[in-house]
Amino acid sequence: MSSCHCLMIRVFQCEDTLTGILTGVYDAWDSRLGHEHVRLETGAYEDMELFCEYVQVPPDLDKAGKVLRTIRTRLGEEAYEMIAYASACPHTRKADAIYRMIVLGLRLPDGREISRMLTQPDVQLVFELRRKAWHIAHRYMGFVRFQELGNGVLFSKIDAEVDVLALIAPHFADRLPLENWMIYDRRRQKAAVHPAQKGWVILEEVEEKVLSEFENSEKETYYDGLWKVFHRAVGIASRSNERLQMSFLPKKFRHFMNEFADSRES
Amino acid sequence: MNYHIEQQMNLSQKLEILADAAKYDVACTSSGVDRKNSGKGIGNCITPGICHSFSADGRCISLLKILFTNECIFDCRYCINRRSNDVPRASFTPQEVCDLTIEFYRRNYIEGLFLSSGILGSPDMTMDLLYQTLYKLRTEYHFQGYIHVKAIPGADPELIARTGYLADRMSVNLELPTAEGLNALAPQKKRPKLLAPIRQVRQMRMQNKNELALYRHAPKFVPAGQSTQMIIGATGESDWQIMKVAEHMYKKYEMKRVFYSAFLRVNDDSLLPVLPGGPPLLREHRLYQADWLLRYYGFGTDELLSEEKPDFNLLLDPKCDWALRHLEQFPIEVMRADYHTLLRVPGIGYRAASRIVKARRLGTLDYANLKKMGVVLKRAIFFITCGGKQMYPVKLEEDYILRNILDGKERLRPGAGEQPVYEQLSLFDDPRFSV
Numbered sequence: 175m176s177s178c179h180c181l182m183i184r185v186f187q188c189e190d191t192l193t194g195i196l197t198g199v200y201d202a203w204d205s206r207l208g209h210e211h212v213r214l215e216t217g218a219y220e221d222m223e224l225f226c227e228y229v230q231v232p233p234d235l236d237k238a239g240k241v242l243r244t245i246r247t248r249l250g251e252e253a254y255e256m257i258a259y260a261s262a263c264p265h266t267r268k269a270d271a272i273y274r275m276i277v278l279g280l281r282l283p284d285g286r287e288i289s290r291m292l293t294q295p296d297v298q299l300v301f302e303l304r305r306k307a308w309h310i311a312h313r314y315m316g317f318v319r320f321q322e323l324g325n326g327v328l329f330s331k332i333d334a335e336v337d338v339l340a341l342i343a344p345h346f347a348d349r350l351p352l353e354n355w356m357i358y359d360r361r362r363q364k365a366a367v368h369p370a371q372k373g374w375v376i377l378e379e380v381e382e383k384v385l386s387e388f389e390n391s392e393k394e395t396y397y398d399g400l401w402k403v404f405h406r407a408v409g410i411a412s413r414s415n416e417r418l419q420m421s422f423l424p425k426k427f428r429h430f431m432n433e434f435a436d437s438r439e440s
Numbered sequence: 441m442n443y444h445i446e447q448q449m450n451l452s453q454k455l456e457i458l459a460d461a462a463k464y465d466v467a468c469t470s471s472g473v474d475r476k477n478s479g480k481g482i483g484n485c486i487t488p489g490i491c492h493s494f495s496a497d498g499r500c501i502s503l504l505k506i507l508f509t510n511e512c513i514f515d516c517r518y519c520i521n522r523r524s525n526d527v528p529r530a531s532f533t534p535q536e537v538c539d540l541t542i543e544f545y546r547r548n549y550i551e552g553l554f555l556s557s558g559i560l561g562s563p564d565m566t567m568d569l570l571y572q573t574l575y576k577l578r579t580e581y582h583f584q585g586y587i588h589v590k591a592i593p594g595a596d597p598e599l600i601a602r603t604g605y606l607a608d609r610m611s612v613n614l615e616l617p618t619a620e621g622l623n624a625l626a627p628q629k630k631r632p633k634l635l636a637p638i639r640q641v642r643q644m645r646m647q648n649k650n651e652l653a654l655y656r657h658a659p660k661f662v663p664a665g666q667s668t669q670m671i672i673g674a675t676g677e678s679d680w681q682i683m684k685v686a687e688h689m690y691k692k693y694e695m696k697r698v699f700y701s702a703f704l705r706v707n708d709d710s711l712l713p714v715l716p717g718g719p720p721l722l723r724e725h726r727l728y729q730a731d732w733l734l735r736y737y738g739f740g741t742d743e744l745l746s747e748e749k750p751d752f753n754l755l756l757d758p759k760c761d762w763a764l765r766h767l768e769q770f771p772i773e774v775m776r777a778d779y780h781t782l783l784r785v786p787g788i789g790y791r792a793a794s795r796i797v798k799a800r801r802l803g804t805l806d807y808a809n810l811k812k813m814g815v816v817l818k819r820a821i822f823f824i825t826c827g828g829k830q831m832y833p834v835k836l837e838e839d840y841i842l843r844n845i846l847d848g849k850e851r852l853r854p855g856a857g858e859q860p861v862y863e864q865l866s867l868f869d870d871p872r873f874s875v
């Protein structure tokens with residue numbers, strides 16, 4: 175082995191999804207280069223560094239599935255949830271932090287302790303990202319607005335900074351099992367789709383144009399109007415506090431909420 | 441009652457009147473139940489509850505909060521719907537409430553229904569209408585979202601019991617903190633009459649717990665528990681008296697929540713006070729903070745207030761105020777202090793406290809760690825050491841701390857005392873909200 179090789183770092187560039195990152199974890203581990211000689215990355219790679227060798231990691235359900243099972247059995251559900259939520263947050267170091275958290279956890283006598291090791295920087299980052307993703311996903315559980323289309327389908331658009339679709343879809347699938355519904359993430363051009371009484375799926379590369387062709391149902395305007403009436407009526411004028419309202423419900427969430435739109439795009 | 445007018449009214453007009461009339465009830469939480477959908481019908485519940493919007497006053501909108509009717513045979517002086525007021529009246533039908541609930545829920549506008557009511561005809565008649573509405577929602581529509589319903593004092597206990605098996609939460613408002621206050625402003629309501637349904641619900645909940653222990657699938661009775669509400673500042677009670685009542689409600693009646701509502705002068709009535717500063721929102725805020733200390737931080741009312749010091753310091757939150765009066769108990773060492781001691785430190789919320797306890801077993805903490813865990817260092821540094829060290833030299837003196845804390849300007853946000861801060865949003869775990 176040349177001394178040069180010891181300096182080299184192999185960077186595994188993974189797709190920015192849970193599957194992508196876990197595949198990266200698999201490959202990095204499998205490379206047997208030693209943990210200090212590998213790094214995981216997601217996203218744009220403009221700044222290539224010297225002494226780094228870049229390899230692309232195509233997402234692989236089998237590999238990701240194996241890592242996933244290891245996480246669940248050895249590190250516990252809490253760690254799994256941390257990793258799943260954190261992977262939805264945009265952050266340059268998240269894939270690497272997830273990798274190192276897993277490595278560290280598997281070294282512990284009881285891997286379940288890893289989710290509480292907040293003194294460890296990688297765990298801390300994953301913890302913070304999870305908190306952020308959960309926070310935002312939880313808000314979307316409330317702020318998503320469905321419109322009823324002519325064919326009875328409930329349709330919603332969002333524009334989220336975090337990739338929340340897979341985090342919120344299970345909630346809506348449980349809540350509205352008998353409905354056909356779809357939540358469209360305009361920023362990522364993908365959609366969570368739920369046919370009545372079936373499981374939900376994520377469709378990638380859905381163009382917004384295609385979706386704008388549908389008409390609303392006849393009842394839609396009626397209930398949309400009633401909701402606006404209600405929303406106005408519940409506010410107490412002598413306690414009016416727009417700053418407070420804004421801090422709980424910042425502008426960025428309001429775009430697709432009908433009570434804040436005078437004329438809503440259909 | 442003018443049925444003629446009522447019939448001409450469309451649903452939108454009714455909704456406007458009956459939502460407007462319900463807005464003074466402050467409870468809007470949808471928390472405390474975890475229920476998956478059965479696979480048929482519509483709806484589920486998650487424990488932390490969900491806010492679906494915020495109204496112009498900054499309060500969380502979680503439930504379709506309406507009165508069934510604003511007709512009322514009573515004449516409570518503080519209430520906009522009292523009999524002697526000349527206001528437009530309206531009543532829903534059970535079908536209309538079902539339509540609104542289901543269609544709003546499908547569109548994800550709401551987490552469920554909050555159904556209150558004026559007294560139409562008699563308490564029995566009103567309670568029966570509420571029951572019918574819930575029955576229809578739960579059995580015809582298989583609605584499994586959240587339902588909060590009022591128990592009408594004076595109604596047949598049997599009706600209340602049946603309704604309780606369909607609801608998630610039930611509430612009876614105490615209205616005013618003391619019986620004297622009630623006599624003055626709502627003479628038709630008697631304290632014992634208000635307490636009767638509260639007692640009944642508590643008893644039935646206890647029985648239900650036993651039933652559920654025996655048969656896991658026994659129907660659940662008011663699974664999210666009871667809540668109540670008191671108007672603050674309409675009558676002369678001190679904070680100490682109010683907190684005593686709240687404490688009693690939590691201990692004796694296993695109340696899940698007590699809500700405090702700053703008095704709004706909606707009627708021009710000689711018996712109602714005129715408050716030049718408007719509704720006492722800051723006072724309300726302090727009561728919510730203290731309430732939080734009772735429920736989650738192991739404080740007792742008598743530690744916070746006394747007959748000699750009956751009111752909260754409006755400039756300082758109750759926990760800080762307490763800490764400044766007990767400087768002899770500080771500083772505490774974060775690496776060693778037990779959970780309950782940590783809870784008493786200003787700037788350490790209960791989540792941060794439990795994170796500290798878990799994390800320090802696995803490694804040594806420093807101030808940067810504490811910050812990441814949600815400790816508000818600006819307040820906490822005066823009261824703690826970490827690894828034997830202060831973050832930077834501070835004095836453990838009342839004046840010094842007071843000056844520094846008030847300089848750091850606690851952001852008093854009038855109206856922030858509502859449940860979005862303390863119940864719904866606190867579950868997002870935002871360190872801003874730790875007391």
Ligand code: SF4
Nearest residue numbers: 512514516519522558
């Ligand atoms: S009973 Fe209720 S609705 Fe009727 S006047 Fe009194 S507070 Fe108002």
